[in-house]
Amino acid sequence: MIVKHKMPRQTDDAVNRVDTLLTEIRSLILAARKAAVRSVDTLQVMTNFEIGRRIVEHEQRGSARAEYGKKIIEELSIKLVAEFGIGFSKRNLEYMRRFYLEYQNRRPQIAQTLSAQLRDPLNAQTTSGQSAIMSSAPGHRSPGKSAFLLNWSQYVFLMGIDNADERAFYEIETAKNGWSLRELQRQFDSSLYERLALSRDKIGIRKLAREGQAISKPQDLLKEPYVLEFLGLDEKARYSETDLESAIIGKLEHFLLELGKGFLFEARQKRFTFDADHFFVDLVFYNRLLRCYVLIDLKIGKLTHQDLGQMQMYVNYFDRQVKTADEHPTVGIVLCKKKHDAMVEITLPKEANIHAKEYRLYLPSKEELRRKLVEWAEEQEAKP
Numbered sequence: 001m002i003v004k005h006k007m008p009r010q011t012d013d014a015v016n017r018v019d020t021l022l023t024e025i026r027s028l029i030l031a032a033r034k035a036a037v038r039s040v041d042t043l044q045v046m047t048n049f050e051i052g053r054r055i056v057e058h059e060q061r062g063s064a065r066a067e068y069g070k071k072i073i074e075e076l077s078i079k080l081v082a083e084f085g086i087g088f089s090k091r092n093l094e095y096m097r098r099f100y101l102e103y104q105n106r107r108p109q110i111a112q113t114l115s116a117q118l119r120d121p122l123n124a125q126t127t128s129g130q131s132a133i134m135s136s137a138p139g140h141r142s143p144g145k146s147a148f149l150l151n152w153s154q155y156v157f158l159m160g161i162d163n164a165d166e167r168a169f170y171e172i173e174t175a176k177n178g179w180s181l182r183e184l185q186r187q188f189d190s191s192l193y194e195r196l197a198l199s200r201d202k203i204g205i206r207k208l209a210r211e212g213q214a215i216s217k218p219q220d221l222l223k224e225p226y227v228l229e230f231l232g233l234d235e236k237a238r239y240s241e242t243d244l245e246s247a248i249i250g251k252l253e254h255f256l257l258e259l260g261k262g263f264l265f266e267a268r269q270k271r272f273t274f275d276a277d278h279f280f281v282d283l284v285f286y287n288r289l290l291r292c293y294v295l296i297d298l299k300i301g302k303l304t305h306q307d308l309g310q311m312q313m314y315v316n317y318f319d320r321q322v323k324t325a326d327e328h329p330t331v332g333i334v335l336c337k338k339k340h341d342a343m344v345e346i347t348l349p350k351e352a353n354i355h356a357k358e359y360r361l362y363l364p365s366k367e368e369l370r371r372k373l374v375e376w377a378e379e380q381e382a383k384p
Contacts, residue, residue, distance in 0.1 A: 041151040048152060052100030053107070055093065073097070095156055102159055106148070149175040154184055165209035166193045172212035183257070190258075194369035195223040215261050215289040218331045218353055223260070225358040226335060230254040235361045241298045245269075245282055248298075262289035272317055281314050292328040293318050299336040303356055305347045307334055311354050335359050 058072060073093045080088035148155070154174060161167040170193065174184050196213060197205045199222040207214060214220060231247040233239055248255050249268060256263050263285050270281040283296040295314050299307055311332040318330040332354040339356045348354055 042148060044152050045148040045150070045155060048096045049100055049103065049106075049148070051093070052096035052098070053104070055097045056100055095159065098159055099155060103148075151181075153181050157181060157184060157188075161188070165206075168209045169193050169212060176212055177261070189363050190227040190229070191364055191366050191369045192223070194366065194373055195225065195227070195364075197373055198224040198369070213261060215287075218290065218292070218355075221260055221287065221290070221294070221331065222333075222355055222357060225360050225364065226258060227360050227363060228255070228258065229361060229363050230258075231361065233361050239300070241282070241300050244298050244300060248283070259285070262287045263294070264288060266293075272321070279314070279317075287331075290328055290331075291326075293323060293330040295330060295332045297332070297334050299334060301337070303334065303336040303339045303343070305343060307336070308344065308347045308354060308356065312352075315354060329353050331355070333357055 055073065055076070073090055077088060077090040077093050080093075150158075150171065158167050158171055161170065170184060170188060173179065173187070173192075177183075179187065193208065196208060199219065200208070228248070230251050231244075233244065233247055245268065252265060256265065264287070265283075266286055267284040268282065270284045271278055272281075273279070281295050282298045285294040285296065286292070287294050295311065295318065297307065297311055297314070311334050315330045315332040323330060330353065334354070334356045336356060336358060339358055344356045348356075
């Protein structure tokens with residue numbers, strides 16, 4: 001007679017322990033792969049920096065004519081492409097040359113870091129570059145080592161930005177937020193730098209280039225205007241506030257990216273009641289950096305003082321009934337298609353935590369926003 005032995009059944013606890021172990025190992029593997037990619041990206045960027053440096057220094061020892069430099073790059077490209085591939089095309093070598101010229105203030109200790117990477121790529125992670133952007137941003141000096149935190153494609157894109165302060169801002173924000181090249185391009189196309197600058201004083205604008213978007217007070221959250229081109233709503237078509245709200249919920253990840261740092265979504269059409277009357281806040285968010293609620297009301301028509309008064313009531317309710325004692329005051333934003341600055345200024349107290357901001361359903365013209373920024377700066381200079 002053949003006796004069949006049954007395999008013991010795993011208990012739920014055993015299964016859970018295996019699942020926990022699997023999760024931990026999976027996280028470790030993914031983190032290692034991500035670190036390896038970062039290491040390769042950093043090595044490529046620093047190698048390209050060094051190639052650019054050698055090209056520039058060779059040119060300086062040779063003829064002063066521009067034709068000499070072009071001829072050197074052409075000859076280099078032919079030989080390098082034959083041996084190493086299309087990555088060393090004439091155009092890419094020109095980028096490397098320009099890269100060195102744009103970022104040569106980071107030269108100290110880069111050669112040392114590169115040597116360490118080449119000797120031991122796994123152990124030579126970019127720990128020396130954690131303060132890279134901060135230490136090399138315009139006007140900022142730090143004893144920390146300088147390096148590069150983005151990949152080569154992102155630096156190629158950044159080299160297309162002429163304004164050094166604007167370029168430094170996008171580099172800082174890309175590194176801080178882990179933006180992909182596509183996200184970086186979208187933020188640039190939406191004129192994030194100009195929109196943040198329009199909501200700041202002169203000192204705040206200078207800080208953008210040194211620190212990026214630092215969040216320490218409610219005004220740091222604001223942009224002018226907010227750009228919602230990702231919603232896919234036609235500017236000329238008729239749509240309701242409900243349509244706008246539904247489109248935002250459908251593209252919530254994109255909307256959170258547009259809002260900025262630290263935002264968590266809590267509710268839509270949040271209801272509260274006074275004396276049997278029901279009121280609804282369109283969108284409720286929480287900002288973990290400021291530790292406060294942020295309420296957003298959507299308006300597609302002409303902004304009125306009643307809209308601002310209604311938001312004041314919403315903010316008062318959250319401050320008195322919802323927020324805890326250790327949280328900061330609630331911020332209210334009325335997102336409208338067109339605001340009237342004079343009416344807003346008269347209606348709201350100077351220190352109010354309520355703000356009226358315009359939105360656009362298309363990418364704004366950078367020239368228009370830059371013109372506004374110049375006009376705003378002139379107005380600030382004219383004030384006593």
